[in-house]
Amino acid sequence: MAELNLVEAVNCALAREMARDVSVLLLGQDIGVNGGVFRATVGLQQRFGAERVLDTPLAETAIVGTAIGMASMGLRPVAEIQFSGFIYPAFDHLVNHASRLRHRTRGRLSCPLVLRSPSGGGIHAPEHHSxxxxxxxxxxxxxxxxxxxxxxxxxGLLLAAIRDPDPVVFLEPTRLYRLFKQEVADDGEALPLDVCFTLRPGSDVTLVSWGAMLQETQAAADLLAAEGVSAEVIDVATLKPLDMPTILESVARTGRCVIVHEACRSGGLGAEIAAGLAEEGLYSLLAPVQRVTGYDIVVPLARLEYQHLPSVARIVAAARRTLEGS
Structure with missing residues (x-):
């Protein structure tokens, strides 16, 4: 066991898989000599060589296109996009090639590609970085x-993503990179994909979230507990495919649900989860589903982004509304 923060855990998982499987290689801007803008790949080029940790030009389309070609020929590339706001030039390759390769070739080819990218707000960055x-x-x-x-x-999830035979987009919450440490066993044991994790059992309301927003969500659960409200906290973890049965089972117990995410409200994953509850769990609900989200605006610059991110107070208020609506 070692005390690691999230960026160190990413580095540890990459090193573990590169040592275990020679087909795993990394590519991206500044990931080799400099170890990445957030130091997620620091030391890996020195350990595994420049042929397996490749510095690329500043060209997201080329990074992902090259990685798809590598994956189709039996390699397991892990490509890094420096910030998720820079992912859009690569969207063509992701939509038209990476996601379709197995279907297009009727299973003759697959695309075991992982696309890593820092994502989300909380570091006072300029536009496109949050x-x-x-x-x-x-x-x-x-x-x-x-x-x-x-x-x-x-x-555990990055190990599973690298071992998966199909493309995985792995979004790493920037705000969590160095926010806290916890014990991580570098034992090569992957966590399951496609399942939610129940972080805290409860009986009065289900709080559903993912990524960095679990910090505020769990803090809200603590405040609600002090008021005598038992909140169950679910970490979605894999957004696609979505483990709706776990969420439905929780809401069947609590009768109420609050969904928290920092992305914009319109068309967000919260709406998809709410639709699933309406379609399959309507008769379990004792009150309308609440969503606590970012606003439908471009993420504000610098410190103003904290006004955009959901707060503990907004989550607690939403939970109270569900309780009053019974």
Whole structure:
């Protein structure tokens, strides 16, 4: 066991898989000599060589296109996009090639590609550096979208993503990179994809979230507990495919649900989860589903972004509304 923050856990998982499987290689801007803008790949080029940790030009389209070619020929590339706001030039390749390769070739080829990218706000960055595009990515058939919420989950989920035979977009919450440490066992044990994790049992209301927003969500659960409200906290973790049964089972117990995400409200994953509850869990609900989200605006610059991110107070207020609506 070692005490690691999230960025160290990512580095540890990458090193573990590169040592285990010679087909795993990394590519991206400044990831080799400099170890990445957030130091997620520091030391890996020195350990595994420049042929397996490749510095690329500043060209997201080329990074992902090259990685797709590598994946189709039996390699397992892990490509890094420096910030998720820079992912859009590569969207063509993700939608038209990575996600469709297995279908297009009737299973003769697959695309075991992982696309890593820092995502979300909280570091006072300029425009394009604090975006949360997970809903756009999750809308694409054939893409798996994963968002870890802690160092231990980042380690285990990244191992699983690299071993998966199909493309995975792995969005790493920038705000969590160095926010806290926890014990992580570098044992090579992957965590399961496509399942939610129940972080806290409860009986009065279900709080559903993912990524960095689990920090505020769990803090809200603590405040609600002090008021005598028992909140169950669910970490979605894999946004696509979505583990709706776990959420439905929780809401069947609590009768209420609050969904929290920092991405814009319109068309967000919260709406997809709310639709699933309306379609399959309506008779379990004792009150309308509440969503606590970012606003439908470009993420504000610098410190103003904290006005955009959901707060503990907004989550607690939403939970109280569900309780009053029974």
């Amino acid at each position: 975006e949360s595009p997970e809903a756009m990515l999750a809308h694409v058939p054939g893409l798996r979208v994963v968002v870890p919420s802690s160092p231990a989950r980042a380690y």
